[in-house]
Amino acid sequence: MNQADITKLVSKLRIKVPPTHRRLRNPLGPEGRLNKLRKTVTGLIKYERIELNYNRADEARQYAERLISEAISHGDCHKPTMEIADFWLLEKELVHKLFKVLVPRFENSSSAFTKMYKAPKPAYARAIEKTILELKGNPYPSLTTRQPNNKLLLQNVLLDAAKYDYRQTKYAEIAEKMSTPEETKNPDS
Amino acid sequence: MSLVMRKSPIEYFNAAKWIIRRECRYLSNLPEVAENSEVVEDKPPKGRKPRFLNPTLQYRHVYPEFLPDPNPKFRNSLREKLERADMLKRRSQVDIPEFYVGTILAVTIADPHAQGKTNKFVGICIERKGCGLRAEFTLRNVIDHQGIEVRYELYDPTIQNIQVLRLEKRLDDKLFYLRDALPEYCTFPIDMDPEILPEGSPVPVNTVQVKLKPRPWLERWERQELKGVSNIEEHLKEKDRVRRELRKTPWEKFDLMKDYRKTIPIEDQTEIWGEVYNQLQQMRVSRKKMSKQRTFTAPKTQLG
């Protein structure tokens, strides 16, 4: 039973945090692990959408969320936060992006700052699970379709066409039936 | 033929909409961002300060055991709630004062083994650990040139009285190095008188730096970046300095998730403090009144 650390105050993350960290095997140990994650976090902040292995993405996502939430809660005048940003962002112009672009973007958001999708895997192959990690509010087109009942989906288009064809044939049949009795009646009379 | 004819206009329309939306987004995004960045430079001192002004959060320094274990393995919201209620009940029975690591305390317990059935021990608090009802603290003193440490549970029903003799903090979180320090740094007379701080003054930090005995030591103090020790360097060899450099972990302070896993986040803390704040505050106020009454009565007896 440990006492919680009371020297620091952190705001709660809006993502699920696993109870322990992943080790992300590295010959340099924990230092090498952080170096790996630094690259990923830098890439995420820079490109706003990246595709990578699941383990690393999930681990980097937590650090990115923490970095943004620290930046939001302390601002750019806080020295320790600045040092942390300096450590995590390998390209220094991204520090400006963090405080001037991302902080205003996420300041009033009530959900997580990042989003993670599972990427498609090649079928019948033993492949490592890939994911797509992105910052919310990025300028790219969204990866998911908003309406599940999109008319332009191929299945829906084909179904529509099939329905249309079926209806056309039905109308034709009805029209034929309408016309044939007249023909049959006429000779009787 | 009819198929193609029906589909194409909708498709074109949708594609056009998508393109327009995208372009609009691009167009709208860039100037927006630039505007925001200009605004933000002026804002921070005004807009962001109020987040940390929640006064109940300051209670975490005084009552750290009310916060649950940060390890999710040991979390159980119902148990924590029941424990907090029990802790408040115990606190209403016995005055558990505010104290920190480095404070000098006198603890009186009901001891079935002792002759007078009570046992009093005076010492400096060198460690506080545990959370909930299992919170513990350790006192250390040197009596008859023999270092003695006693560990007490904070919510032990046999504790009759906890008296703060000198309320202060030290430079470090744990004072285990006192075990290897010269005995005068943790020698306190058993009949020590309590020193009363003026009301409303902050808790003083004792900046005394202790001197360690020569090696062998119980732990490798040189690797722990202690602030309260003055003469570590005297006892080190070149080998130890090299090893200390090798073992340093400068990246650890940037490990944001490690910090996160050690703490209880603000949102959870406000919930907890909101639950216990009123009762703790009431207890504090009533204790203050009691102590004032006592101080008023004490001079009368002296006069008489």
Place this chain on the structure above:
Amino acid sequence: MLRNLLNRFKSVPSCGFHTSPCLNEVQLLTRLRVVDNSEIGKRAMAEGKPPKIICVYNKKRIGYIGDRVMVAIKGQKKKGILVGLKQTQNVKVPKFDSNNVVLIDDNGTPLGTRIHVPIPTILRTILKEKTHAKGADYTKLLSIATRFV
């Protein structure tokens, strides 16, 4: 140079010895501190040859507070009672900075006349339980103690 050393250090697989803190158990050949004023004990401590345990009289062979031990002191075999331990103790039981022993003879009578360090109060109960009507009487030790904690 340091970086170099560091790299070399890291290429070596992790060291084999374990780094968990020691238990400070009192067991065979542990050196003790005699805390009474018996002649033999005083001389042994003054010469810098503290007694060492050659037997702990319990089934686990690890000495806890109040246990009877046999010590080798200045070439002689003497019995003693552990009255203070370095090991982590239960709540409310004091932990001492040294492993303390009081020398006794076979009847439980202490060899000295005074103990010059504090004695844990829990010893009262423990020693009373160990004393039997016809056997050795260990409670005499309590009467020569100067201070209890």
